[in-house]
Amino acid sequence: MxxxxxxxxxxxxxxxxxxxxxxxxxxxxxxxxxxxxxxxxxxxxxxxxxxxxxxxxxxxxxxxxxxxxxxxxxxxxxxxxxxxxxxxxxxxxxxxxxxxxxxxxxxxxxxxxxxxxxxxxxxxxxxxxxxQRQAARDKLESLSARERQVLDGVVNGLPNKSIAHNLGLSPRTVEVYRATIMTKMQAHSLAELVRMAVEGSDHYAARD
CATH class of the missing domain: 3.40.50.2300 (Response regulator)
Known part of the structure; x- marks a missing residue:
């Protein structure tokens, strides 16, 4: 108050x-x-x-x-x-x-x-x-380099198959990474995950 x-x-x-x-x-x-x-x-x-x-x-x-x-x-x-x-x-x-x-x-x-x-x-x-922004930054910093790459694909709206193809991984491996990312970011939905990514890093700022 x-x-x-x-x-x-x-x-x-x-x-x-x-x-x-x-x-x-x-x-x-x-x-x-x-x-x-x-x-x-x-x-x-x-x-x-x-x-x-x-x-x-x-x-x-x-x-x-x-x-x-x-x-x-x-x-x-x-x-x-x-x-x-x-x-x-x-x-x-x-x-x-x-x-x-x-x-x-x-x-x-x-x-x-x-x-x-x-x-x-x-x-x-x-x-x-x-x-909120600091909390989001702290959570992003807890991600590994590979998890950040997967997150980039998620924030850009790519399906698992496309992310897997771009990173040379199997779709199943991408699913595992996504689940780990959701846990580390404490996100309960895809929308919440994207919001925290945008809040925590200028890297995800809207692009023209």
């Missing part, structure tokens, strides 16, 4: 931090507060299943610089940038730098909560897709 996400609040104004933290707690979200971007970078630990809400204008490191630092380090956690009315152009730059969304001050409780829910749901979905 998206409410299981930990929300990191970075703002150099304590009343803003306290107010937003209280709102999130009342709505079932966990949060942590930071008085500066530097404090967040120094003390925030595991950022999986997390979302960052950061003010754009802060002393020392601003929200845009924080976002750029995170993306440069390869961190993909969702980031919501809070901006004043006159900072819309800067907020657009934040979106280009990888922000998930931006909210203009003053914002209502409904706006911040609905944005947070949408952004975290999208991040959760992306995370699940990444996990």
């Amino acid at each position: 998206t409410s299981d996400f930990l929300i990191h609040i970075v703002d150099d104004e304590e009343p803003v931090r306290q107010s937003l933290s209280f709102l999130l707690a009342a709505s079932g979200w966990r949060s942590r507060k930071y008085a500066s971007a530097a404090e967040f970078l120094d003390t925030a630990e595991n950022l999986e299943d997390s979302c960052l809400i950061t003010d754009l204008r802060m002393s020392e490191m601003n929200g845009l610089d924080l976002l750029r630092r995170l993306r440069k380090n390869g961190n993909t956690l969702p980031v919501i940038v809070v901006t004043g009315h006159g900072d819309v152009l800067a907020a657009v730059e934040a979106m280009k730098a990888g922000a998930s969304d931006f909210i203009e001050k003053p914002f209502s409780e409904e706006v911040i909560l609905s944005t947070l829910k949408r952004v975290c749901a999208a991040a959760q979905e992306k995370s699940q897709v990444r996990q």
Whole structure:
């Protein structure tokens, strides 16, 4: 569930931090507060299943610089940038730098909560897709070279006889390889096998 996400609040104004933290707690979200971007970078630990809400204008490191630092380090956690009315152009730059969304001050409780829910749901979905792809890659790597050759034929829609002819094998041997591949890939159907092959390797990407 998206409410299981930990929300990191970075703002150099304590009343803003306290107010937003209280709102999130009342709505079932966990949060942590930071008085500066530097404090967040120094003390925030595991950022999986997390979302960052950061003010754009802060002393020392601003929200845009924080976002750029995170993306440069390869961190993909969702980031919501809070901006004043006159900072819309800067907020657009934040979106280009990888922000998930931006909210203009003053914002209502409904706006911040609905944005947070949408952004975290999208991040959760992306995370699940990444996990599925990694699982598919791991299973593909468990196949032998010959099993990968047979799988190539299966994904290309070739019947066992054609695969056997191309590889210099008997159709019965190809059947045995296919059964082994299904077991190693933990696929329950041909469609599932093909889906995992496509998910796990660009080699099987659609061709024109």
